[in-house]
Amino acid sequence: MILALSGGVGGARLCQGLIQVARPDELAIVVNVGDDFEHLGLTICPDLDTVMYTLAGLHNPQLGWGRADETWHFMQMLAQLGSETWFQLGDRDLAVHVERSRSLAAGEPLSAITAKFCERLGIAHQVMPVTDQRLRTCVLTRDQGELAFQDYFVRQKAGPVITGLRFDGAETAALSGPLKQRLASPLGEQVKGVIICPSNPWLSVAPILAVPELSRWLQSARIPVVAVSPIIGGQAVKGPAAKIMRELGAGTDTLGIVAHYGDRVQGWMIDETDAALAGAIRDRGAHVAVTQTLMTTPEVAAALARTAIKLLDELQ
Amino acid sequence: MILALSGGVGGARLCQGLIQVARPDELAIVVNVGDDFEHLGLTICPDLDTVMYTLAGLHNPQLGWGRADETWHFMQMLAQLGSETWFQLGDRDLAVHVERSRSLAAGEPLSAITAKFCERLGIAHQVMPVTDQRLRTCVLTRDQGELAFQDYFVRQKAGPVITGLRFDGAETAALSGPLKQRLASPLGEQVKGVIICPSNPWLSVAPILAVPELSRWLQSARIPVVAVSPIIGGQAVKGPAAKIMRELGAGTDTLGIVAHYGDRVQGWMIDETDAALAGAIRDRGAHVAVTQTLMTTPEVAAALARTAIKLLDELQ
Numbered sequence: 001m002i003l004a005l006s007g008g009v010g011g012a013r014l015c016q017g018l019i020q021v022a023r024p025d026e027l028a029i030v031v032n033v034g035d036d037f038e039h040l041g042l043t044i045c046p047d048l049d050t051v052m053y054t055l056a057g058l059h060n061p062q063l064g065w066g067r068a069d070e071t072w073h074f075m076q077m078l079a080q081l082g083s084e085t086w087f088q089l090g091d092r093d094l095a096v097h098v099e100r101s102r103s104l105a106a107g108e109p110l111s112a113i114t115a116k117f118c119e120r121l122g123i124a125h126q127v128m129p130v131t132d133q134r135l136r137t138c139v140l141t142r143d144q145g146e147l148a149f150q151d152y153f154v155r156q157k158a159g160p161v162i163t164g165l166r167f168d169g170a171e172t173a174a175l176s177g178p179l180k181q182r183l184a185s186p187l188g189e190q191v192k193g194v195i196i197c198p199s200n201p202w203l204s205v206a207p208i209l210a211v212p213e214l215s216r217w218l219q220s221a222r223i224p225v226v227a228v229s230p231i232i233g234g235q236a237v238k239g240p241a242a243k244i245m246r247e248l249g250a251g252t253d254t255l256g257i258v259a260h261y262g263d264r265v266q267g268w269m270i271d272e273t274d275a276a277l278a279g280a281i282r283d284r285g286a287h288v289a290v291t292q293t294l295m296t297t298p299e300v301a302a303a304l305a306r307t308a309i310k311l312l313d314e315l316q
Numbered sequence: 317m318i319l320a321l322s323g324g325v326g327g328a329r330l331c332q333g334l335i336q337v338a339r340p341d342e343l344a345i346v347v348n349v350g351d352d353f354e355h356l357g358l359t360i361c362p363d364l365d366t367v368m369y370t371l372a373g374l375h376n377p378q379l380g381w382g383r384a385d386e387t388w389h390f391m392q393m394l395a396q397l398g399s400e401t402w403f404q405l406g407d408r409d410l411a412v413h414v415e416r417s418r419s420l421a422a423g424e425p426l427s428a429i430t431a432k433f434c435e436r437l438g439i440a441h442q443v444m445p446v447t448d449q450r451l452r453t454c455v456l457t458r459d460q461g462e463l464a465f466q467d468y469f470v471r472q473k474a475g476p477v478i479t480g481l482r483f484d485g486a487e488t489a490a491l492s493g494p495l496k497q498r499l500a501s502p503l504g505e506q507v508k509g510v511i512i513c514p515s516n517p518w519l520s521v522a523p524i525l526a527v528p529e530l531s532r533w534l535q536s537a538r539i540p541v542v543a544v545s546p547i548i549g550g551q552a553v554k555g556p557a558a559k560i561m562r563e564l565g566a567g568t569d570t571l572g573i574v575a576h577y578g579d580r581v582q583g584w585m586i587d588e589t590d591a592a593l594a595g596a597i598r599d600r601g602a603h604v605a606v607t608q609t610l611m612t613t614p615e616v617a618a619a620l621a622r623t624a625i626k627l628l629d630e631l632q
Contacts, residue, residue, distance in 0.1 A: 041357070041418045071389050077411035081436050083418070091407040095393035102357045102399070120397050 007204020011197030012054035017301030034137030034207030170210035193312035196227035224315030226267035323520020327513030328370035333617030350453030350523030486526035509628035512543035540631035542583035
């Protein structure tokens with residue numbers, strides 16, 4: 001059993017590769033909930049939805065969020081009514097938010113709702129939030145103090161300069177039910193490795209690792225952890241990772257990512273563009289696989305997933 | 317100033333006629349809220365929406381509810397997720413329910429939300445709920461005990477045999493803010509008459525009249541009340557009015573409607589089909605106008621509205 005830790009689009013693409021090469025009993029996907037927020041009375045979980053839509057083949061590859069084959073009539077009418085329109089909600093996508101919010105209000109845990117949705121969408125592999133409790137990423141900015149994540153990320157298009165991050169609720173967040181079960185399992189399905197997907201280390205992966213039970217387990221279990229760098233040639237494939245690295249003084253390339261994770265990661269997958277950095281990473285004692293990390297097709301994603309699993313095997 | 321009391325589709329059509337012949341300072345529309353309910357975490361107000369959509373020219377004349385030019389992608393996805401689909405919510409329509417629910421949760425009264433929506437949709441005439449408080453029509457049935465209104469009306473398609481009605485919350489419901497203001501006004505805009513629209517007397521108008529302040533005002537103000545019969549030739553134009561009349565032993569034609577309202581109505585508009593009943597109604601001491609009450613076009617609705625206002629003038 002492998003645990004994949006995933007944020008939104010980059011992570012979801014690797015997960016799309018992983019489900020092609022690992023059976024449902026060999027892989028469980030743990031998703032960030034720090035981006036989740038309440039909007040128009042609905043609870044919206046962007047990363048869970050991106051993973052779910054991607055694995056179901058329903059995602060919008062152009063936008064990187066939301067559904068393919070989407071319409072926007074709800075938003076058009078919402079604008080006519082003078083309501084908030086800075087966060088786009090497609091007509092089909094909206095059903096997920098409404099049904100999730102209804103289920104949460106009825107007392108169902110987020111993990112159970114996620115499992116139900118995945119089953120309805122034909123996803124065989126387990127997808128779960130890291131916690132069923134409230135965990136919210138707050139962005140500390142140079143000029144505007146603390147911002148709620150989606151205010152920073154969507155409303156302000158990741159423009160404000162970041163000085164730090166805070167994961168509200170993380171300290172008291174328990175693992176979600178199914179994740180707790182996975183990590184406690186006494187059977188043959190013990191976790192044999194962790195893959196950190198190429199999601200933003202500060203915005204998407206850090207909130208997952210901020211759940212104390214998970215970070216303690218990672219330290220004590222002493223199982224191999226491999227990661228795919230989300231930076232290629234000093235650029236983020238998508239999103240503000242490179243900008244945030246500069247703002248946080250965390251370097252400008254994959255070496256900054258490697259330094260950020262430090263001893264927590266023993267195996268790295270870096271892009272061919274960054275082949276020259278492999279030596280420096282090996283000098284830190286980590287294994288390195290140099291390969292194509294830009295997942296332009298599901299086939300490339302599957303190849304990258306195979307490389308990740310092979311790297312985990314090497315580290316056993 | 318005329319007050320029109322309206323339920324859904326039949327009432328909304330007469331209101332569409334009234335706004336053609338009465339200025340915004342001459343007409344206020346009071347709408348039933350007994351059909352309102354909570355569904356999927358949203359507060360839905362079917363009659364307010366039907367009136368609003370009709371006056372804005374956005375209504376769906378084929379369905380008799382919801383929006384013209386509607387799409388159903390939200391519902392399709394909701395079905396895919398295994399959620400409740402017995403109450404249809406169009407993609408554009410949904411924006412009204414989401415924004416209303418958000419505004420209610422933020423503490424705005426329903427009347428203020430309704431006024432805001434009407435302004436955004438270009439409706440100049442005042443439309444208001446009879447109360448801002450919770451008032452819910454409960455249907456007492458022969459075989460299933462008490463049913464929530466939409467369970468009876470939509471889910472069970474008005475099939476169960478009715479033995480009575482209860483308007484939960486009516487006894488303690490206060491008039492909505494703008495209605496209270498209208499009825500208390502000391503200025504020249506005193507109400508000079510009330511028009512009961514051709515909405516279902518038991519399901520749509522009774523919940524309005526069940527608000528104690530309104531019925532007391534009607535009794536004490538001694539202003540003329542005219543009504544349009546929703547029954548033509550013993551048939552309801554739309555909906556279960558005729559079926560309910562039979563079940564409640566209230567007759568099978570317009571005379572049953574006349575008897576139901578009793579002294580509360582002094583002027584009747586009945587359809588040409590029912591011209592033979594005019595004598596019996598006049599024998600009860602009421603005025604009668606025989607005209608086309610089936611509002612096949614906005615022009616017919618405007619003509620009916622003119623007749624209603626003329627009848628009110630006669631009764632001054």
